[in-house]
Amino acid sequence: MFSDRIFLAAFIISFLIHGIVLFQNLHLNPFNISRNKKEEILEISYIKKEAEFKPEPKDDPVKKNPSLKIPSKINATKINPPPFIDVDKAVLARKDQGRQMLARQPEFTKPTLMKPDVIAIKKKITLPAVDIDKINNPSYLSYYQIVREKIRRAAYQNYTRTDTGEVYLSFVISREGLLNEVRLVEEKSSSISYLREVALHSIQEASPFPDFPKELDYPRLSFNVIISFEVE
Numbered sequence: 001m002f003s004d005r006i007f008l009a010a011f012i013i014s015f016l017i018h019g020i021v022l023f024q025n026l027h028l029n030p031f032n033i034s035r036n037k038k039e040e041i042l043e044i045s046y047i048k049k050e051a052e053f054k055p056e057p058k059d060d061p062v063k064k065n066p067s068l069k070i071p072s073k074i075n076a077t078k079i080n081p082p083p084f085i086d087v088d089k090a091v092l093a094r095k096d097q098g099r100q101m102l103a104r105q106p107e108f109t110k111p112t113l114m115k116p117d118v119i120a121i122k123k124k125i126t127l128p129a130v131d132i133d134k135i136n137n138p139s140y141l142s143y144y145q146i147v148r149e150k151i152r153r154a155a156y157q158n159y160t161r162t163d164t165g166e167v168y169l170s171f172v173i174s175r176e177g178l179l180n181e182v183r184l185v186e187e188k189s190s191s192i193s194y195l196r197e198v199a200l201h202s203i204q205e206a207s208p209f210p211d212f213p214k215e216l217d218y219p220r221l222s223f224n225v226i227i228s229f230e231v232e
Contacts, residue, residue: 124230125156131224139215147173147209148225155202155227165190166228167199174220179207188226199227 127148135141168188172181182203184196203225212218 121162122232123156123159124228124232125152125159126228126230127152128226128228130226137215139213140221143210143213143216144223147206147223150206150209151203151225151227154205155198155229158198158202158205159229161194162231163192163194164229164231165192165195166226167195168224168226169199169203170222170224171203172220172222173207173209175212175218177207177209177211179204179209180220190229195229198229202227 132141132144135144166188167190168185170183170185171179174180182200184200189196189199212221
């Protein structure tokens with residue numbers, strides 16, 4: 001009796017174990033049908049077809065310029081050739097024509113002389129010698145001539161009016177040719193202020209003068225000049 005109970009209990013335990021094993025198998029589980037169906041859904045992926053490469057159309061020259069369009073029918077028309085030109089003869093003819101133009105002398109018309117309204121005045125500046133007879137030193141006389149010529153040239157440039165007269169000047173020159181003193185002799189000079197100004201300005205412009213020659217062994221020398229303003 002006791003052994004039957006043991007056998008029955010072992011049978012029940014064995015049945016339960018085998019049942020659990022069978023039910024854990026997914027393929028044999030009848031309640032797992034919906035789950036299997038869900039897992040058996042196919043995944044479909046679509047591959048996008050690459051677009052075919054189409055080259056960009058080039059610019060049609062006919063569209064840009066309709067005049068280039070070739071007509072469907074071409075009518076052949078006879079065109080006369082240009083007349084024959086002898087190039088050598090044409091060139092020679094042009095050269096002859098150019099030579100003839102160069103050979104022509106231009107007509108020269110003599111200009112008419114107009115009488116001037118203003119008559120040019122010739123000015124004259126002279127420096128008469130002062131007490132030259134009393135001087136016996138030739139070196140002094142030679143140097144004196146150089147000084148007078150420089151003063152005369154300066155006065156000629158500064159004299160621009162028609163006033164006439166004489167101006168008497170006394171001045172001193174150092175050994176180096178520098179003008180130290182200058183004095184206008186009132187009683188022997190013209191009263192025209194313009195001539196006096198020109199004379200004083202001219203002697204100052206003429207300086208410095210050349211150095212004394214070796215024969216004139218003096219620290220300084222005095223000179224006298226008369227500037228004569230004349231108009232011819």
